[in-house]
Amino acid sequence: MAKPVAPRGSARERVLQAALALFMEHSVGGTSMQMIADLLGVSKPAVYYQFRSRDEIVIALVQPMFDDIVRVIKIAQSMPTPQGQRDVTVSGVVELAVRYRRLTFLFYDRAVEYAVRAREDFMASHEDVAAILHGPEPDAATRIITTTMLAGTFTAAADPELTDIDDEELHEILLATARRVMEPLS
Incomplete structure (x- = not known):
């Protein structure tokens, strides 16, 4: 299980770093927006506020x-x-x-x-x-x-x-x- 990401940098960058850690561990297809939210300790809507989809996160990366x-x-x-x-x-x-x-x-x-x-x-x-x-x-x-x-x-x-x-x-x-x-x- 990936460790929680430290709360530094912009919210968008934190989402990207959390997603990358999860993608490395579970693959993109094996990572949900909820998993990213859980890793960050935020709600799923908070993740969706930064990115509309997992594909949008991938493209940003x-x-x-x-x-x-x-x-x-x-x-x-x-x-x-x-x-x-x-x-x-x-x-x-x-x-x-x-x-x-x-x-x-x-x-x-x-x-x-x-x-x-x-x-x-x-x-x-x-x-x-x-x-x-x-x-x-x-x-x-x-x-x-x-x-x-x-x-x-x-x-x-x-x-x-x-x-x-x-x-x-x-x-x-x-x-x-x-x-x-x-x-x-x-």
Whole structure:
């Protein structure tokens, strides 16, 4: 059972942190608004005052990550060569995977997948990253290599067995690994 969240910060932020703790323990689908309220020691309407639904909480949790992905895409698109664009994107993906390693597990939850896929802006970001990494007219090998790099990077960052590795070392190892995986596309 998760421990109660300390009453600090804004009410909205407290709801997000309580929800994240419960999502980590029970999954998104296994967490109710009542569970979040109970963890915070407030009424369920108090939680609903901050967020209309569990999906809205999920979106609020992942929104900063998508905002950062958009920034990485803009920087990458400003690079003069496709290889420069790919290099910036790979570095950016690794940076975000490490920065958001506590949240990355959410993307393996079906409830989160549905909430994210319902957002056109989130899907556009995903498509933009894929387009940069794939390049024009990607063959099967290119598509598999980029999917492997993306999935492997985010999975490793979120792996609870790797929490003993500090962010700096994780970043260094993931970046070297991602670059090796992407070598055939260089």
